[in-house]
Amino acid sequence: TALPAAHPLASGRTAQSPLVRALRGDRPETLPVWFMRQAGRSLPEYRELRVGTQMLDACLDPELSSEITLQPVRRHRVDAGIFFSDIVVPVKLAGVGVEIVPGRGPVLDAPLRTRDDIARLEPLDPAALQPIAEGVERTVQELGETPLIGFAGAPFTLAAYLVEGGPSKDHIRARTLMHADPETWDALMTWAADTTGAFLRAQVLAGASAAQLFDSWVGSLSLSDYTRLVAPYSARALSHIDGLDVPRIHFGVGSGEVLAAMRDVGTDAVGVDWRIPLDEASRRLGGRTVVQGNIDPALLQAPWSVLEAHVRDVVERGRAAPAHVLNLGHGVNPDTDPTVLTRIVELAHTL
Template sequence: MSANDSRGPAGRQNAATYDSPFMKACRREAVPHTPVWFMRQAGRSLPEYRKVREGTAMLESCMRPDLVTEITLQPVRRHNVDAAIYFSDIVVPLKAIGVDLDIKPGVGPVVENPIRTRADLAQLRDLTPDDVHYVTEAMGMLTAELGSTPLIGFAGAPFTLASYLVEGGPSRNHEHTKALMYGDPQLWADLLDRLAEITAAFLKVQIEAGASAVQLFDSWVGALSPADYRRSVMPASTKVFDAVASYGVPRIHFGVGTGELLGLMGEAGADVVGADWRVPVD
């Protein structure tokens, strides 16, 4: 596990959070109690979240450092959890590089021009720190407020980003995604490789700004078999994890409905793999 070999307080990790229960657990060290944190923002479960989000669209909320800071801190204040999760959305880096998309209430991310051909890849330029300056600002505000409580950076994994881009929005069966993956494996590989570069750049911004750990969230990868995952998804996820390995911060990987994939998700380069409610912890 690379987190066990991390450079500790002398490296990228924040000295104030290094010995926290969450960080110790990530390194598989003895902890005073089992650390608890939210995999994603507390969201609709908190009345204070609903109040602060009133009249503000999701993507706008993710681009306002004041709101990001407030929402990230809410579950820490209310529940005294052992780590904060940066408030964001998986499509934020795509929006930041100019992809025409929006998050429709009650629907989810909707992409105006889905990616179906090689020419469509032109939508995906490189992400620079200036594209997400609000992330750097919010991270600075948060680390100042959190003190010894670790802050977990957050990004969507290449497969899930690809599924939204190819389908044009949420999908139950991912027909277009699988058609591209099986029908044009080279275009699929190039798409995921491009998304891996964008995602890695997004996580690097967060680590540079003070994130103590980072999480790669693969909402829809449970739609694939282990063989498809290994062949068509794992190389891109590995590229993301490898790109941030030198920082020495723990890398978390989580997917939904991924019981059959947990071993492979660990092989992709994660230090911590999340199991959803379908998988008994033991």
């Protein structure tokens, strides 16, 4: 398959956008900027719209998911929307009992720990992804020349939630399982790769002009465990969009040790957290990979003069890479003043 002819990228609508150009290794006149978690609780219009609707129900309502995706694009004039959804949406659509508990994150009805728990996982019926495709279609119609980023959780980050049953600090049970029972680990990670891969594919086919794989919790892994027991499944997840020519971004938190290995699963750009400066990240990537990041989200709460100096420094260091997409080093905190985000966009567009 190729992208449908009417797809925003295939039809040329988003092909010259600063985001797509930068992800393809170019330096467009304006530095593209967007923010992880740009849609969400930092926006009063989001909080208002979400009243009375559970997080995952909002994700499965195409009208709501589309409107919430558009809110930060209208407000901040960022260079991309990111589809409002969650990494556990495809897990839920495959029949696993999971909810998102406000202030905590994804929590399962029951953790999946034994061989039998994992053998009972069902494949995701592609028809269940219809509300996602519809949400994306509505969104890209409104976005026009602004690209939409589709995303999915990487298999390891999903497995960390599935095995632990919820958020955890070091993902100890998941990391034990990969060594204690490699066969069960393989079954779990294969299921996670195909489930999350189908979710990503649905967004790309429906109109996303870029795809970001979030391996948020990759920082708890050694390089050798990552390379042997995790990376092959991330590659498998991405293989679901093989042949669909959209640029790919791969992001993790605490990923300094595994940056190049994350690039090597088959992505065009690497998202860097706030712990290593972009010139150092670029050095670790051999100077040949587009980088995305890495404003420290903590500085969003600092006085503007401090934040501005930091943003300028991030942009300066980003020049070490072939191209740069400005972003945070992780998501927007709910207590961030959204006017600060707008100001960063204005600044980035003058640099």
